[in-house]
Amino acid sequence: MTTSTLTERYLFAATRNVPAAQRDELSRDLAERIADTIDSRVESGASTPESAERDALVELGNPSVLAASYSDRPLVLIGPRYYLIWRRLLLLLESFVPATAAAAAALGLVLAGGGWEVIGSAVGIGITVAVHVAFWVTLVFALIERYDTGAVDADELLAWTPDQLPQLPEARRPHRRADLIASLVWLAIAAAFLVWQQFGIVWFGGEVAKIPLLDPELWSFWLPYLFVLIVLEAGFAYWIYRSDWNWVNALVNLALNAAFAIPVIWLFVNGMLLSPDFLALIEPHLDADAERVLSVLFVGGIAAVCAWDSIDGIVKAARGGGRGTLDFPGNRSPRRTGA
Incomplete structure (x- = not known):
């Protein structure tokens, strides 16, 4: 056959x-x-x-x-009956709850006037929440396993259908090619922006102000550092195209996002990111509340984008690669199309 x-x-x-x-x-x-x-x-x-x-x-x-x-490989952490349900729920919760808690904590600390210590505090809170989520979810399933009366149908909870089968690696390649092209285009735009902003891009009073957006002092280390990150991201995008998503690649993606977000937020919070001339130009037109709101939006935006990209890599790895994701509202897999 x-x-x-x-x-x-x-x-x-x-x-x-x-x-x-x-x-x-x-x-x-x-x-x-x-x-x-x-x-x-x-x-x-x-x-x-x-x-x-x-x-x-x-x-x-x-x-x-x-x-x-x-394969004589029993699912024994919780027990074979509930192991896959436990794993699915734990991956789902760990994919967004710690990041959401860390972002909310960072937002609150920034609103309270916190400085660079915001980053360390937010990371610590995220780690703590991740540990608590893993502990309590595991404890609940251990109790269910121990005192199971048979009232819960594990197969029904898993609700597996053939629609959930992953695509074969060769069937994913066209999608990965599109992802690779999009990634390289955006990275090229980012690199061009870092150079372009140095020659003055601020539109003010009907004219382009000939001042850089970022502090020229950053060329001594941080801007070259960002160019190195862009090159690493481009290499990583090509590697994903060749090998697809797995847990190692998801961790590398998380590390690259952290390597970008943490220094950029730290520089911004400490007043070292934007050029003094740019700040002198715009500060007379902003009151304290407007500055605080814009600061929160910038820090929250950087954290949210990097957190989402990291989560996206994690759920793709959990789903076995390709463009598939864990099943939660707003994040449906475009490859679950039936036979």
Whole structure:
């Protein structure tokens, strides 16, 4: 029986996280089992030839659970019954709750007039929240596992369907090519802006003020540092195009975002980012409240953009690469389209 795309996606999802030595054998065994199940359903009349493959995969269930049973790799942190539900919920919460708490804390500290210590405090709060989320979610599931009465149907909570299968790596490549081009274009614009702003870009009173936006003193280290980051980001974008998202790449993405956001926010909070001439030009036209609001918007904007990009990489890695994401409102995967 010729293996169709849906079956290939199921085999890919089931084998991608098992040891390489077991991958080929597991793939062969599963392919045979799927083919036998399809033939059996058609012969018994349980499914039509058109729907037999999809029905067979639904009958086999979540490929991660099936792979765990085949590879003698029990899901034991919480217990096989609730492990995948625990993992899905924990990844979902950790993808945005700590970052949201850190951003809210940073915003409050900036509004209260905090200085550079805002960064350290916000990071500390984010880490603390992440630890608490992991602890309490795990504790709740451990209690459910211990005192389970059978009232909760784990399979129903997982609600797995073939629509959730990841695309094959080769099917993702066109999307990754578009992402690569977009990333390189934006990085080129950022590099051009860093050079362009030095020659005066401030439009004031109907004329371009011939003053730089960023402090020229930054050329001694920080602006070259940003150019190095741009080069690293370009190399990383190409690497993602070649290898797709995984946990290592998600951590590298997080590190690159932190390497940009932390110095830029620190320079801004300490009054070292913008040029003195630019500040002297605009400050007479802004009152204290306007300056505070603009400062909060700048810091919050930088933190939000970098946090979102980091979260996006994490959820793509959790979903197995490609453009897929964890399922939460406003973040639907464009690749979940059925058979």
